Amino acid sequence: AQSVSQHNHHVILSEAASLELGCNYSYGGTVNLFWYVQYPGQHLQLLLKYFSGDPLVKGIKGFEAEFIKSKFSFNLRKPSVQWSDTAEYFCAVIDTDKLIFGTGTRLQVFP
Amino acid sequence: DAGVTQSPTHLIKTRGQQVTLRCSPISGHKSVSWYQQVLGQGPQFIFQYYEKEERGRGNFPDRFSARQFPNYSSELNVNALLLGDSALYLCASSPPLDRANYGYTFGSGTRLTVV
Numbered sequence: 001a002q003s004v005s006q007h008n009h010h011v012i013l014s015e016a017a018s019l020e021l022g023c024n025y026s027y028g029g030t031v032n033l034f035w036y037v038q039y040p041g042q043h044l045q046l047l048l049k050y051f052s053g054d055p056l057v058k059g060i061k062g063f064e065a066e067f068i069k070s071k072f073s074f075n076l077r078k079p080s081v082q083w084s085d086t087a088e089y090f091c092a093v094i095d096t097d098k099l100i101f102g103t104g105t106r107l108q109v110f111p
Numbered sequence: 112d113a114g115v116t117q118s119p120t121h122l123i124k125t126r127g128q129q130v131t132l133r134c135s136p137i138s139g140h141k142s143v144s145w146y147q148q149v150l151g152q153g154p155q156f157i158f159q160y161y162e163k164e165e166r167g168r169g170n171f172p173d174r175f176s177a178r179q180f181p182n183y184s185s186e187l188n189v190n191a192l193l194l195g196d197s198a199l200y201l202c203a204s205s206p207p208l209d210r211a212n213y214g215y216t217f218g219s220g221t222r223l224t225v226v
Contacts, residue, residue: 101153
């Protein structure tokens with residue numbers, strides 16, 4: 001079965017710093033990948049998703065992710081973070097119609 | 112507004128009790144999935160229902176059960192509660208199963224505390 005690894009458990013940045021959160025999935029073939037964000041006290045929201053095509057995926061709020069098949073990776077990036085990006089970020093992959101989530105990365109952005 | 116509604120928002124139960132959590136999907140969505148999110152971890156898949164039939168089950172004991180109603184709403188039941196069942200229970204709805212258009216929308220969850 002698929003699994004997802006997120007190696008950054010807690011990231012602390014200052015506003016305007018660049019962000020990259022790592023995500024690796026366990027095996028290849030056709031994969032459908034997602035990044036979700038959970039702001040404090042709010043529901044999980046979809047940031048972006050990859051099904052096929054252009055490996056560089058643009059999402060909401062200035063986020064993007066790059067699918068690198070040879071590295072089994074789908075890292076999330078943002079060139080300049082804001083205080084409002086403070087949240088928990090989850091990478092997920094589809095496995096037989098269910099989402100498999102990573103353990104999440106807690107991002108704290110300080111003004 | 113997430114569009115997926117869950118009730119109740121918070122719940123406190125005693126060990127050994129039973130609990131029922133409810134979910135109403137987005138109008139037009141026929142698939143409902145349940146996830147358990149323990150503090151500090153990612154959501155873990157419990158069940159998926161589509162057109163009132165169970166389509167998938169995660170690695171959870173038989174104390175966990177669910178059903179989907181004709182209006183596509185769903186209930187998750189947990190019997191003989193254990194302290195370890197304390198978690199945020201999330202419901203997600205999606206359109207008819209279509210690998211080209213996965214759109215899982217999550218509700219705000221039910222926070223269950225077992226004491």
